[in-house]
């Protein structure tokens with residue numbers, strides 16, 4: 299998909315790999331923000347430990363870059379268990395899953411990333427494994443095929459998904475606990491940045507941290523990525539210390555504006571406002587206007603623009619809010635949607651990342 303390499307994209311980029319691993323929090327105490335999820339998880343884990351059993355299966359649900367993989371690792375380490383890692387797309391054949399399941403040792407954590415992308419036969423095998431710790435392995439083909447039941451050691455499944463709405467309900471129902479990850483507040487991102495700066499040995503001023511956090515779209519992965527860009531700038535153009543002016547100058551170079559919008563986001567906004575009088579306009583028309591694929595506009599730009607209260611999805615198409623006009627330095631028409639539309643606090647829209655319209 300075009301636009302995936304954008305600095306402000308919350309998804310994983312190849313370049314993030316090693317850094318993500320270094321900056322990953324290792325324990326619940328080390329995990330910043332998500333206070334509610336942390337408390338819920340702690341109860342689930344400690345409760346099971348107290349009873350000497352394995353915890354219920356856990357689903358981690360939320361947009362990219364908020365810490366789902368990190369939490370899965372933390373769950374295993376808090377339990378003192380080994381973690382086996384796989385992903386929905388890797389489980390194309392039920393046999394692949396059967397092999398994983400039958401190798402589990404009691405108490406293991408099985409982490410399935412992007413669990414909404416699991417193939418149907420594997421999914422059906424998973425139901426039985428989650429519920430009864432058993433799998434039926436089919437041997438042979440055609441009329442001679444037999445199904446052999448195999449026991450699976452009691453384990454805890456941790457599933458992660460950016461689209462919990464895409465999970466079938468039988469699968470969703472088999473999780474004992476679902477953690478809904480929320481976008482981070484600015485002060486939480488400041489804490490994430492301070493921690494990362496400490497680990498990476500970057501001198502980061504407090505007001506520079508606030509500036510970077512405010513442009514990070516509520517997402518730790520983006521905060522960490524912007525921190526690296528700002529560090530480059532500080533080292534090449536300054537003394538290495540990340541001060542407020544340095545942070546601002548660096549983010550200008552990377553086209554990340556005061557609210558975390560980049561060039562493509564702004565192009566979409568100004569096409570909507572200036573090209574179509576604020577809408578309503580269909581997403582494909584909008585995509586043509588900015589020379590992008592509709593999927594890019596819809597999946598990469600829109601979720602954030604909607605969450606930031608800059609555009610609204612209506613049955614007739616996309617509409618710019620008054621805040622969008624203001625953001626572009628324009629005066630909104632009298633009938634523009636209120637600037638506070640949709641700005642109910644980050645992460646208040648559980649369906650945002652599920653299929654809309």
Ligand SMILES: Nc1ncnc2c1ncn2[C@@H]1O[C@H](COP(=O)(O)OP(=O)(O)OP(=O)(O)O)[C@@H](O)[C@H]1O
Pocket residue numbers: 308309310317318319321322323328329330331361362363364365366367368369458460490518519522
């Ligand atoms: N609560 C946190 N405290 C500190 N750092 C965090 C936190 N959450 C995430 N991060 C940082 O953000 C990076 C991305 O987190 P992670 O890979 O866990 O996200 P994810 O939700 O699994 O994303 P995806 O949906 O793309 O798989 C981590 O490497 C870590 O550096």
Ligand SMILES: [Mg+2]
Pocket residue numbers: 366367368411458
């Ligand atoms: Mg992940």
